[in-house]
Amino acid sequence: MAKKTLQLGRLSRIPASPGKAVLDRVANPHPGTNYVARFTAPEFTTLCPITGQPDFAHLVIDYVPGRFLVESKSLKLYLTSFRNHGAFHEDCTVAIGKKIFALLKPKWLRIGGYWYPRGGMPIDVFWQAGKLPKGVWVPDQGVAPYRGRG
Numbered sequence: 001m002a003k004k005t006l007q008l009g010r011l012s013r014i015p016a017s018p019g020k021a022v023l024d025r026v027a028n029p030h031p032g033t034n035y036v037a038r039f040t041a042p043e044f045t046t047l048c049p050i051t052g053q054p055d056f057a058h059l060v061i062d063y064v065p066g067r068f069l070v071e072s073k074s075l076k077l078y079l080t081s082f083r084n085h086g087a088f089h090e091d092c093t094v095a096i097g098k099k100i101f102a103l104l105k106p107k108w109l110r111i112g113g114y115w116y117p118r119g120g121m122p123i124d125v126f127w128q129a130g131k132l133p134k135g136v137w138v139p140d141q142g143v144a145p146y147r148g149r150g
Helices: 072-084 089-104
Strands: 025-027 037-047 054-064 068-070 108-115 124-130
Touching: 037 072, 054 089, 068 072, 068 089, 072 089, 089 108, 089 124
Parallel strands: none
Antiparallel strands: 025 068, 037 054, 054 108, 108 124
């Protein structure tokens, strides 16, 4: 079996779509320790599947790793692949969570998609899977609810 080469340390192009993006995983150096790893993407962009206009979100991904960690460069490329992809807020948020969960098989994962309003209404989407180990501290995702101007 050939050893898989990570995208890390190599020239990498932005994938044409989320379906063509490759997420890499690496070994967790502390597989016997329960801890939370967090990725925050405050400038996530995708397209409305109806109008083609841009949609923006602040994504927060928290997980308790098992044997693997998601490799951050591949995650950045995967998230960037949504830039020209048309999908509803709910689809993007849940699909991202499911793909990471399937790759890593973490003990627990949650994703919060805090979407900026379009048409006057923000849509926030939350998804989680697995079981949070007892005693693990999970901080608040830290994204304020949308309050508009004033």
